[in-house]
Amino acid sequence: MGATPRAGDPAITAELVAEHGLTPDEYERLVRLLGRTPTHTELGVVSALWNEHCSYKHSKPVLRTLPTEAPWVLQGPGENAGVIAVGDGLAVAFKIESHNHPSAVEPYQGAATGVGGILRDVFTMGARPIAMLNSLRFGSLDSPRVRWLFAGVVKGIGDYGNCVGIPTVAGEVVFDPAYEGNPLVNAMCVGLMREEELITAKAQGVGNPIIAVGARTGRDGIHGASFASEDLTEASEAKRPRVQVGDPFTEKLLLEASLELIRSGHIVAIQDMGAAGLTSSSAEMAARGDVGVTIDTARVPVREPGMTPYEILLSESQERMLVVAIKGHEHEVKAILEKWDLTAEVIGEVIAEPVYRVTEGDHVVAEFPGSKLVTECPVYHPEAREGEAVKALRAQDPHAVAPRPEEQDPLWTLHRLLSSPTIASKTWVYRQYDSTVRGSTIVGPGPADAAVVHLHGTHKAIATKTDCNGRYVYLEPRTGGRIAVAEAARNVACTGARPMAITNCLNFGNPKRPEVFHQFTEAVGGMGDACRALGTPVTGGNVSFYNESPISVVFPTPTIGMVGLIDDVRWVTRASFAADGDAIVLLGDFTDELGASEYLSRIHGLTSGAPPRCDLAAEKRLIDALLECIRAGHVASAHDCSDGGFAVALAECAMMDRDKAVGVDVDLTPWASLPQRAVLFGEAQGRVIVSAPSPSDVVKAARHAGVPAHVIGRVGAPGGTFRIRLATGVVETPVATLAEAFHEAIPRIMTRVATATIEAHEGTQES
Numbered sequence: 001m002g003a004t005p006r007a008g009d010p011a012i013t014a015e016l017v018a019e020h021g022l023t024p025d026e027y028e029r030l031v032r033l034l035g036r037t038p039t040h041t042e043l044g045v046v047s048a049l050w051n052e053h054c055s056y057k058h059s060k061p062v063l064r065t066l067p068t069e070a071p072w073v074l075q076g077p078g079e080n081a082g083v084i085a086v087g088d089g090l091a092v093a094f095k096i097e098s099h100n101h102p103s104a105v106e107p108y109q110g111a112a113t114g115v116g117g118i119l120r121d122v123f124t125m126g127a128r129p130i131a132m133l134n135s136l137r138f139g140s141l142d143s144p145r146v147r148w149l150f151a152g153v154v155k156g157i158g159d160y161g162n163c164v165g166i167p168t169v170a171g172e173v174v175f176d177p178a179y180e181g182n183p184l185v186n187a188m189c190v191g192l193m194r195e196e197e198l199i200t201a202k203a204q205g206v207g208n209p210i211i212a213v214g215a216r217t218g219r220d221g222i223h224g225a226s227f228a229s230e231d232l233t234e235a236s237e238a239k240r241p242r243v244q245v246g247d248p249f250t251e252k253l254l255l256e257a258s259l260e261l262i263r264s265g266h267i268v269a270i271q272d273m274g275a276a277g278l279t280s281s282s283a284e285m286a287a288r289g290d291v292g293v294t295i296d297t298a299r300v301p302v303r304e305p306g307m308t309p310y311e312i313l314l315s316e317s318q319e320r321m322l323v324v325a326i327k328g329h330e331h332e333v334k335a336i337l338e339k340w341d342l343t344a345e346v347i348g349e350v351i352a353e354p355v356y357r358v359t360e361g362d363h364v365v366a367e368f369p370g371s372k373l374v375t376e377c378p379v380y381h382p383e384a385r386e387g388e389a390v391k392a393l394r395a396q397d398p399h400a401v402a403p404r405p406e407e408q409d410p411l412w413t414l415h416r417l418l419s420s421p422t423i424a425s426k427t428w429v430y431r432q433y434d435s436t437v438r439g440s441t442i443v444g445p446g447p448a449d450a451a452v453v454h455l456h457g458t459h460k461a462i463a464t465k466t467d468c469n470g471r472y473v474y475l476e477p478r479t480g481g482r483i484a485v486a487e488a489a490r491n492v493a494c495t496g497a498r499p500m501a502i503t504n505c506l507n508f509g510n511p512k513r514p515e516v517f518h519q520f521t522e523a524v525g526g527m528g529d530a531c532r533a534l535g536t537p538v539t540g541g542n543v544s545f546y547n548e549s550p551i552s553v554v555f556p557t558p559t560i561g562m563v564g565l566i567d568d569v570r571w572v573t574r575a576s577f578a579a580d581g582d583a584i585v586l587l588g589d590f591t592d593e594l595g596a597s598e599y600l601s602r603i604h605g606l607t608s609g610a611p612p613r614c615d616l617a618a619e620k621r622l623i624d625a626l627l628e629c630i631r632a633g634h635v636a637s638a639h640d641c642s643d644g645g646f647a648v649a650l651a652e653c654a655m656m657d658r659d660k661a662v663g664v665d666v667d668l669t670p671w672a673s674l675p676q677r678a679v680l681f682g683e684a685q686g687r688v689i690v691s692a693p694s695p696s697d698v699v700k701a702a703r704h705a706g707v708p709a710h711v712i713g714r715v716g717a718p719g720g721t722f723r724i725r726l727a728t729g730v731v732e733t734p735v736a737t738l739a740e741a742f743h744e745a746i747p748r749i750m751t752r753v754a755t756a757t758i759e760a761h762e763g764t765q766e767s
Contacts, residue, residue, distance in 0.1 A: 082539020
């Protein structure tokens with residue numbers, strides 16, 4: 001039996017092949033695989049599975065260098081989500097993925113369906129989602145288009161997550177001209193299950209039926225995966241129909257139905273119909289199980305008449321799953337789906353013949369030998385070469401940058417940094433998210449370095465965080481990759497959690513550019529270095545290439561999603577200073593480093609200099625010492641130093657929780673020999689500011705672990721004065737003035753924009 005064209009199918013021409021994103025060599029590879037000219041449906045199937053988004057054809061060899069194993073890793077890369085054991089028979093599933101291109105042309109639906117997709121990745125493993133996170137990158141908020149993107153993405157994330165009833169507990173938002181033409185929208189989900197409830201997407205059992213469950217299939221999202229595997233251009237706006245449309249209420253029903261199915265014993269595998277829809281889910285399930293499958297598109301529930309097999313296979317309509325049930329249990333599966341007002345239709349079966357076959361009734365429209373459709377995907381090894389322009393930027397001496405006249409007053413600089421949208425409070429964002437639904441959130445957005453979620457029925461909690469500094473990775477990719485992991489680990493450690501494992505979302509430009517592939521290989525290498533040093537294996541992730549536009553190439557942004565475990569909720573620690581009179585202790589040290597800093601970017605408009613050094617052994621010692629102090633009860637608060645340096649971190653400790661802002665009095669005169677700008681605003685790594693009622697205990701434990709520790713001041717009274725003593729004099733201001741700069745920056749920008757829009761609309765109406 002072989003596939004033959006359908007009546008009305010277009011002829012296979014070089015132009016049609018090119019429209020499907022296949023190179024001439026890839027098309028010849030397909031012809032050799034089939035031994036004949038492909039049908040239009042087969043061309044569509046291969047265009048979906050062999051595009052970058054699904055095949056990882058430029059990244060597979062590099063990703064294989066990452067550490068993926070540890071005694072607590074139950075499921076590593078290759079499935080819908082990674083899974084780690086956290087004790088008491090419990091396991092945590094987590095994953096991060098991108099929805100960059102869809103969000104660039106349709107921010108609300110692009111972000112919303114990104115949330116829906118990552119939720120499905122987690123609950124198809126058998127885990128109930130308990131937390132959502134996100135990592136967002138935009139251009140300057142001075143741009144009207146960027147403000148439109150920002151508002152739409154935030155609302156899309158909030159509306160979808162709020163409707164499904166999963167708390168959005170943490171995230172990060174960065175604004176930089178590098179993301180002007182191509183925003184990054186990365187969504188992460190964390191779920192909880194019992195170890196024995198783990199299920200995979202591996203088709204097995206000859207004769208077992210394959211069932212489509214959930215929403216009906218429509219024409220939305222066709223070629224969505226291909227869209228994600230090409231550069232954004234001015235013509236991308238015309239591809240708006242490739243953006244899927246989400247329905248969070250159906251997602252909620254599908255979540256409950258899927259978990260009931262998994263626990264029922266009636267199914268052996270389940271897979272989200274995500275990128276490339278039915279095509280990828282069915283082909284990948286078959287390849288994992290090393291079995292054949294047959295799919296009849298005439299039996300797929302559709303919501304639009306006249307849909308062709310090509311359209312049905314490539315549709316990325318949301319809220320759909322593919323299930324392999326146990327033969328004879330079809331009725332029970334349908335009954336569970338009907339209970340949740342969802343459809344379930346048998347559309348195929350697992351077969352012994354090593355073939356992937358698609359029919360339309362009795363007509364075979366696509367047929368591929370064995371699992372070669374997936375395993376024979378081309379793999380490329382592009383040239384990797386650092387760009388000369390980046391070398392020149394990194395070589396620039398940041399200390400040669402003359403201070404602006406206003407910088408004679410360090411408070412002017414501090415105000416500017418605290419009001420920088422990248423550093424400023426993101427309250428405007430997370431107030432649109434429900435962060436407490438389900439009642440498990442101990443620490444949500446804002447008052448800590450990472451979110452903390454209680455594992456009900458135990459004394460345990462997990463801490464989770466997304467993090468990356470794309471500027472570091474751009475200027476020195478290996479160092480930047482190391483710092484991305486190390487900072488995420490510090491963040492969860494500051495809450496009292498032992499870092500356990502990571503997921504990653506690797507956002508880069510076109511891998512065919514030597515400088516981009518250099519960034520990718522080196523950043524992944526740096527991530528691997530850090531994961532091995534810190535004992536945090538990689539359990540899975542996502543590669544998003546082609547994040548380019550005619551305006552710019554994004555900073556290489558390997559976003560890290562870190563998960564840590566707190567064995568006792570009594571150890572949960574926040575970032576804000578808590579008690580008047582507590583000592584302030586710096587774990588780590590000051591350096592003369594100023595390169596790649598937010599200071600240079602915000603104050604001088606420069607992206608230059610080498611990023612700060614990252615000593616992974618020192619990072620490990622710092623985390624161990626910090627956790628020892630937290631568990632011994634020596635630490636009242638902990639906050640790592642990152643964007644903006646020490647002065648920004650200190651101010652955040654004082655007024656991150658605006659209602660509980662406190663004064664501080666810190667003495668930095670012992671570091672008078674170092675450049676003052678570097679002391680205040682340099683971003684040296686491996687540093688945490690803690691407050692402690694008994695600082696000697698902290699200093700003793702830290703120094704015993706080989707970690708520098710300095711008692712540098714005291715926490716002051718509520719609403720008091722923010723004071724730093726320098727060799728050049730005393731810098732002081734009411735803490736309330738810093739709080740205003742930090743907390744009002746983004747609301748002022750977005751309120752001003754909303755008011756201008758309303759006034760413009762009213763003026764149009766009057767005229």
